[in-house]
Amino acid sequence: xxxxxxxxxxxxxxxxxxxxxxxxxxxxxxxxxxxxxxxxxxxxxxxxxxxxxxxxxxxxxxxxxxxxxxxxxxxxxxxxxxxxxxxxxxxxxxxxxxxxxxxxxxxxxxxxxxxxxxxxxxxxxxxxxxxxxxxxxxxxxxxxxxxxxxxxxxxxxxxxxxxxxxxxxxxxxxxxxxxxxxxxxxxxxxxxxxxxxxxxxxxxxxxxxxxxxxxxxxxxxxxxxxxxxxxxxxxxxxxxxxxxxxxxxxxxxxxxxxxxxxxxxxxxxxxxxxxxxxxxxx
Amino acid sequence: xxxxxxxxxxxxxxxxxxxxxxxxxxxxxxxxxxxxxxxxxxxxxxxxxxxxxxxxxxxxxxxxxxxxxxxxxxxxxxxxxxxxxxxxxxxxxxxxxxxxxxxxxxxxxxxxxxxxxxxxxxxxxxxxxxxxxxxxxxxxxxxxxxxxxxxxxxxxxxxxxxxxxxxxxxxxxxxxxxxxxxxxxxxxxxxxxxxxxxxxxxxxxxxxxxxxxxxxxxxxxxxxxxxxxxxxxxxxxxxxxxxxxxxxxxxxxxxxxxxxxxxxxxxxxxxxxxxxxxxxxxx
Numbered sequence: 245x246x247x248x249x250x251x252x253x254x255x256x257x258x259x260x261x262x263x264x265x266x267x268x269x270x271x272x273x274x275x276x277x278x279x280x281x282x283x284x285x286x287x288x289x290x291x292x293x294x295x296x297x298x299x300x301x302x303x304x305x306x307x308x309x310x311x312x313x314x315x316x317x318x319x320x321x322x323x324x325x326x327x328x329x330x331x332x333x334x335x336x337x338x339x340x341x342x343x344x345x346x347x348x349x350x351x352x353x354x355x356x357x358x359x360x361x362x363x364x365x366x367x368x369x370x371x372x373x374x375x376x377x378x379x380x381x382x383x384x385x386x387x388x389x390x391x392x393x394x395x396x397x398x399x400x401x402x403x404x405x406x407x408x409x410x411x412x413x414x415x416x417x418x419x420x421x422x423x424x425x426x427x428x429x430x431x432x433x434x435x436x437x438x439x440x441x442x443x444x445x446x447x448x449x450x451x452x453x454x455x456x457x458x459x460x461x462x463x464x465x466x467x468x469x470x471x472x473x474x475x476x477x478x479x480x481x482x483x484x485x486x487x488x489x490x491x492x493x494x495x496x497x498x499x500x501x502x503x504x505x506x507x508x509x510x511x512x513x514x515x516x517x518x519x520x521x522x523x524x525x526x
Numbered sequence: 527x528x529x530x531x532x533x534x535x536x537x538x539x540x541x542x543x544x545x546x547x548x549x550x551x552x553x554x555x556x557x558x559x560x561x562x563x564x565x566x567x568x569x570x571x572x573x574x575x576x577x578x579x580x581x582x583x584x585x586x587x588x589x590x591x592x593x594x595x596x597x598x599x600x601x602x603x604x605x606x607x608x609x610x611x612x613x614x615x616x617x618x619x620x621x622x623x624x625x626x627x628x629x630x631x632x633x634x635x636x637x638x639x640x641x642x643x644x645x646x647x648x649x650x651x652x653x654x655x656x657x658x659x660x661x662x663x664x665x666x667x668x669x670x671x672x673x674x675x676x677x678x679x680x681x682x683x684x685x686x687x688x689x690x691x692x693x694x695x696x697x698x699x700x701x702x703x704x705x706x707x708x709x710x711x712x713x714x715x716x717x718x719x720x721x722x723x724x725x726x727x728x729x730x731x732x733x734x735x736x737x738x739x740x741x742x743x744x745x746x747x748x749x750x751x752x753x754x755x756x757x758x759x760x761x762x763x764x765x766x767x768x769x770x771x772x773x774x775x776x777x778x779x780x781x782x783x784x785x786x787x788x789x790x791x792x793x794x795x796x797x798x799x800x801x802x803x804x805x806x807x808x809x
Contacts, residue, residue, distance in 0.1 A: 307694070
């Protein structure tokens with residue numbers, strides 16, 4: 245009796261994500277080697293590191309969009325993929341076809357689709373959830389706008405609205421602040437911080453060191469392997485940074501400057517399309 | 527005055543052709559809308575050509591052509607999906623290889639038939655005026671089934687077409703939806719073979735949606751315009767071919783192509799409009 249109670253409690257407070265000795269990659273090129281990581285519930289985590297360091301790969305593994313070569317991944321107390329409906333994924337802007345004929349409202353409503361069954365049309369509860377999500381990200385006035393007509397910051401707000409509308413336990417965000425104006429960065433991070441206060445977990449990749457240090461409570465330094473994990477103010481020291489970025493880091497006095505190329509994603513998966521012409525530099 | 531419109535309706539073969547080509551136009555336009563959004567135009571061309579060896583084998587075995595076409599086309603669709611997912615080649619490379627290979631197999635088998643076979647030319651270029659009542663019933667049932675499956679998976683197909691990664695992460699079975707969609711394209715092509723033939727069916731799939739893309743910004747309107755063109759163009763094309771005594775399939779496709787060119791020139795982003803706005807800005 246007490247044993248089963250303890251199990252139930254463990255499940256409730258167990259880690260949001262537990263990655264154990266995972267190796268993964270594309271074709272036969274490894275992107276991650278022997279990665280182990282535990283992310284507690286309610287954490288606001290940034291995964292940072294150089295291009296090709298495996299940030300997006302790790303996120304896709306947690307999202308079960310990619311199978312690991314070796315090792316196990318548990319998400320929300322179950323093997324990756326089994327709790328997918330409690331996960332919301334904010335896709336990297338570069339992987340989205342912005343000419344697709346959908347409005348901000350349509351995109352936010354997609355957050356509700358996985359929970360809808362076949363043939364079911366969205367109901368009043370779904371519309372309320374979308375309404376509320378659009379309000380939280382400040383996109384209510386743009387609800388009828390086709391997504392291609394939005395600025396980079398507005399596009400990111402629309403995708404965050406989709407995530408919020410899904411009411412997930414776990415947010416996975418791929419480069420959410422890349423190429424986005426400062427006001428949007430602040431708004432999005434404040435929303436995510438509030439979500440973690442409600443016990444939701446947020447895991448985000450970023451190649452923006454300043455954003456990782458400023459906005460996230462926990463950081464994971466990743467370059468094929470986990471270099472360091474911990475509170476952002478403790479982990480982001482010159483030693484960790486130089487081991488994470490290798491030769492791409494310049495240390496000028498107390499300031500670290502990351503020398504990284506502009507094309508910041510991992511090797512694409514088979515069939516993945518990139519939309520570079522639509523990239524915004526704001 | 528109405529005689530040119532009403533007279534052809536007195537012929538049963540014309541009525542059957544009208545129903546068949548309008549139904550084909552509708553189902554092609556709906557499936558084609560998703561194809562255009564996913565960048566699958568080339569895939570449509572490949573799957574229709576891949577049906578050819580199936581048609582020839584069915585002819586040689588004296589079986590129903592649509593079984594042969596369906597087997598060859600669906601098998602090629604699934605093979606393309608599997609090789610793209612598991613191989614190291616780009617999707618368009620795999621499509622190019624299998625497309626040409628399957629069509630060559632069809633031509634090879636065709637060349638082994640000793641005598642001239644008119645029926646097979648019908649499958650290459652369409653022969654909707656010759657459709658029998660049995661084939662028409664089969665066509666309507668299959669087309670309705672394709673539309674019903676799309677209605678059933680409406681939300682899932684839209685989400686997984688737009689953002690496969692986000693959809694998969696949130697629990698939609700994106701891989702299975704991809705295979706389902708490929709199978710739907712293959713069945714649609716089989717349904718369309720008698721109306722427009724292997725060579726021209728890709729136009730029925732892609733052109734209405736491409737035209738609608740020039741005119742619409744929302745998904746609902748895109749689908750509506752494509753469906754309207756899909757139904758109206760075959761009706762207009764069939765009348766034109768009746769009056770001009772021209773090949774029906776080619777005439778239908780030419781009507782759709784004509785509408786596309788008009789939308790390209792006179793549509794919201796067309797050459798006429800942009801020149802007009804450039805002039806007004808200059809003034």
